Every structure is written in C-alpha cells, then in structure tokens.
Amino acid sequence: MLVQPVRHPVSMLLREPEIPGARLMDSSTDVWAINRAAALDNFPINGLKVYVPAWSSMGKGDKVELQFDDQVVNQHIITDDAEVGQRVTLWVEPRHWLTGTHTLAYRVTRFNQGAETFTPALKLYAKLEIPAGQDLNPEEGSHSNLYLFIDPAIVENIVDKEIAAAGVDIIIRAESGTGVPYPDAAVGDVIVLSWGGVLVESAPLTAEQISDPATHPIVIHVDEATILAAGDTDISGLAVTFRVRDVVHNFSEDWCKATRLVVMTGTDLLDAPIVKEAKNNILDLDALEDKNITAQVWAKGPAFEQDDRIILKMRGTTVDNEAVEVIAPAQTVNNLPHTYEFELSNADVRQLAKTQVTFSYQVERPGVADPLPSKGQFVTFIGEPKHLAAPKAEDEQNGAIDPDLPHPRVR
Structure with missing residues (x-):
C-alpha cells in the first residue's frame, strides 16, 4: 500500500485520508x-x-x-x-x-x-476506460485490437550487426493501416514494448498521433543497446510485442500478438538451449502444474571440450517490471556428445508468468579468460501464476461469521 504524503496545509485536527495504492x-x-x-x-x-x-x-x-x-x-x-x-x-x-x-x-x-x-x-x-477496449481474442498474448508493424525486410531476414547498429523502428497502428491506432486511445497513453523481454517505453501519446496517425505515427525506436541487452537468438527468434498503459495506470487487457525476429549480431555463439516442456517456444504454466522445467544443452565437439563448465540462466521481467535472473547449478562436461539437463524450480518459473523469458548459458573453459556465450532461447510463458493460499477466518463457525463481531480475525 502506498501511503500518500500530505501535500498541502490541512486542519490541525484532521489528517489527510489515504487511498490504498493511489x-x-x-x-x-x-x-x-x-x-x-x-x-x-x-x-x-x-x-x-x-x-x-x-x-x-x-x-x-x-x-x-x-x-x-x-x-x-x-x-x-x-x-x-x-x-x-x-x-x-x-x-x-x-x-x-x-x-x-x-x-x-x-x-x-x-x-x-x-x-x-x-x-x-x-x-x-x-479514468474507467481500458486502453484498446475489450479483448475479443481468447488466445493469450494476442489482443484483438492491438497491432504492430515492422519492416518486412527485417521480419523475413535477420537482425544482424548492421541493422542492430541502426536500430529497429516499431510502428503501432491499426491493423488496417488507417484510423485510430487502437480503440480508446487517449492522450498520455504509453506504449510498453517488449523486445525479447527487455522493455522499452514510448513517449506519452499526443492528440495528433491519435487523430492523424498517418502524419504523426507512433514509432518506437529499439536502439542497439536494447538489441544487444536482449541478446542473439537461434532461428526461432525472439518475441516483439507491446501493451498499453494510460495516465492512471490502466493497462490493456493483454499484449499484442508477438512478431518473432531472428537476431544474430555476435559471432561464434554456441547453440541456444532448449526448454524441454515448451512447445513452439510457448510454455503453458497451467499445463505444467507444480512440475519443474528442464533446460537442455546439446554439447558436442569441437564447440565443447572435456572439463568445460556449463552455466545456464533464465532471465526476464515480471508483469510488475521486476527483473528476475535465475542461475542453475553449473555442470562439468565429462561426456561428448551429450545432452546436459538443467532443472529450474516451478516457483522460479512462475514469477515470470505472462511474459517473454530468455534462456541462455555460458561455458567456462580452463585456461580461457572469457566465458563462451550462447544464443538465447526466447520462450513465452502463458497461464496464471500460482495464487496465495486462501485466507482463514478464525472466527468462522459453520461457514458464517457473526456480523456483530467488531473485529473478525483473518490470517
């Protein structure tokens, strides 16, 4: 709960009321x-x-x-x-x-x-209106009223060193290409773009971007620093998507349908790990239930050598914009070729529900100063985070609480 500071002179006897979370x-x-x-x-x-x-x-x-x-x-x-x-x-x-x-x-x-x-x-x-209006698409991560446009020459090819250096422009507009960019667009809205889990926010929307988007398009520039922070991918690419936040922190009901981009700015990167339980780069947490997940690294020569140490990590940003990085216990290479499996706990995984998550690893080699990095595997987590246990009313009797009880006890 956020407790509001007193921002103006008030009565000596009455203090400012508090609105939880305001x-x-x-x-x-x-x-x-x-x-x-x-x-x-x-x-x-x-x-x-x-x-x-x-x-x-x-x-x-x-x-x-x-x-x-x-x-x-x-x-x-x-x-x-x-x-x-x-x-x-x-x-x-x-x-x-x-x-x-x-x-x-x-x-x-x-x-x-x-x-x-x-x-x-x-x-x-x-402000009671939700940005982008009601989402009529039952598929998670595919808001029916949100759309982004990326130059097809980039989508159909690879984001390489040259493209990364120039940055990539993302245009937020109606899928038809005309009219307001999305329903209930309002001055002050902010586009929250996710480039492989790294968030980029637009400047607040102007009246001109809403009334005349053809002349004043909503363009989010993803710069080189952001592209490098998200890292390189394998051929499955990373997810680019967005949602909308308005001036009072209403959020659109879901994220836009993602566009996947292949990013290869580095050289000599090791192959990305694979998440065993994911299907088509989507991990369903509801289907996962309470099970842990397994990230797999396929190790073979000459990229790997005996006594290499593989260090795998999972990283992402929660829906509340909190950074999460989980590092699995390292494993030493003693068999080639071989698939090494790294278990990540269900609790750690569920922190990143409803986001895009990056799996990658690095290899430490005896006698080599710098670790060898891998490409990133970008996986979309769908489904609900695990909820807290239901509260227990200590004064409950036969399913009811005495309405005259001044202070019911709940834990």
Whole structure:
C-alpha cells in the first residue's frame, strides 16, 4: 500500500485520508490518479476503499462521513471501544464513478459536538476506460485490437550487426493501416514494448498521433543497446510485442500478438538451449502444474571440450517490471556428445508468468579468460501464476461469521 504524503496545509485536527495504492498523476501536480481497478474492479460491490485516519479526541458516538464531490456517500459511527484510535474504512461505491475530475473529503462529528471537515478536499482524476477496449481474442498474448508493424525486410531476414547498429523502428497502428491506432486511445497513453523481454517505453501519446496517425505515427525506436541487452537468438527468434498503459495506470487487457525476429549480431555463439516442456517456444504454466522445467544443452565437439563448465540462466521481467535472473547449478562436461539437463524450480518459473523469458548459458573453459556465450532461447510463458493460499477466518463457525463481531480475525 502506498501511503500518500500530505501535500498541502490541512486542519490541525484532521489528517489527510489515504487511498490504498493511489499515485499522483505526475510529480508536478496534486491530483491523484484513480484507475478502473481501484474504482470498480478490486471491490466490485463496495468500490473505492478509503482510509480515514484516527482523529484527535476520538471516542464512542463519533460519526465520520465520506464526501465525494461534496456529497456524503458513506458514513460510520464509532460504537466500540476497540475502534477508538483506529483508522476507519469507508467506500465510494461504483455507482458514483464517472471518468473525469472529482473531489474527496470527510467530515467528523464528535459526540455532542459540532462537525469538522477535512480541507482542502483531495483532487482526483478517474479514468474507467481500458486502453484498446475489450479483448475479443481468447488466445493469450494476442489482443484483438492491438497491432504492430515492422519492416518486412527485417521480419523475413535477420537482425544482424548492421541493422542492430541502426536500430529497429516499431510502428503501432491499426491493423488496417488507417484510423485510430487502437480503440480508446487517449492522450498520455504509453506504449510498453517488449523486445525479447527487455522493455522499452514510448513517449506519452499526443492528440495528433491519435487523430492523424498517418502524419504523426507512433514509432518506437529499439536502439542497439536494447538489441544487444536482449541478446542473439537461434532461428526461432525472439518475441516483439507491446501493451498499453494510460495516465492512471490502466493497462490493456493483454499484449499484442508477438512478431518473432531472428537476431544474430555476435559471432561464434554456441547453440541456444532448449526448454524441454515448451512447445513452439510457448510454455503453458497451467499445463505444467507444480512440475519443474528442464533446460537442455546439446554439447558436442569441437564447440565443447572435456572439463568445460556449463552455466545456464533464465532471465526476464515480471508483469510488475521486476527483473528476475535465475542461475542453475553449473555442470562439468565429462561426456561428448551429450545432452546436459538443467532443472529450474516451478516457483522460479512462475514469477515470470505472462511474459517473454530468455534462456541462455555460458561455458567456462580452463585456461580461457572469457566465458563462451550462447544464443538465447526466447520462450513465452502463458497461464496464471500460482495464487496465495486462501485466507482463514478464525472466527468462522459453520461457514458464517457473526456480523456483530467488531473485529473478525483473518490470517
């Protein structure tokens, strides 16, 4: 949970309310961004969760009212000693939300005293529309309304040293080539492009790129540094895809259908490893269940020699933009030719659900200073990450909890 800093003078007695997970629109504004998940989806019945901090001289009989656009939308009366000194959770129900600007404040009426209102009210901007609209394609990783264009001369050939040095331009447009680049495109949207798991973000979209994409196309330039960071591939190539993030951090429902590019900028690279459980460079985590995966390295002379040490790694970026690198225990070559197998745990694999993942290895050779690198094998992970165990209600009896219980215990 992100706790909002106090950004303006407030009452000496009432503190700023907190919206779990809220973020400022940008560093130069005092407007808080509210996306569809916060307003509608996280709690479909209750809506937006708001924490009202404990107030001074708080006691039984006090009433707190949540004000949304100057109207009371929720309230609570302190009725139990255990509530005194604790924050109060209130809600802005889904029926109150529309895309646009709003205000949020609260009013406290202490028992047998007058009302006091938190001022000035928080400024909110809500956006309920999801970039690219509803995805009608049931196939994972293939949003029905997202499309990217890459020069066919690059797609049908190889990204070599010369192409990498110049960089590769990716154009985001409608598949038809005309009209808005995707449904519900909005000023400020950011294209999040994945080049083999290395992310590149566009500048925020302008009004001209939406209304006149032919003259003002959305172009993402993948530079040489990004291409080299993702690494070389075998003939199966790497996946290039994207999704959209808007100004309040709504994301498109899925990624664009990937285009695969073969990248070979290095020389004398060893063959890429193979993921045994993947089919056509796709690993289905739902079908995998709780099993580990196996990365295979085919070793034969003269590329490999006796006593070489093979060090295999899996790397990628989670959907939350966290870098993950897992290195399997090294194996020493003692048999040629031979397939060496490296096991990677299910837990490590599931961290990278719904992303593109790179498998590669390097060979350390006695008497040779620099390790010998391999090409990368790029595998798309589909399916759901393993969920946490369901919470347990300690006060549950026969499937129900006493509604009058002031503080149910959940672990």
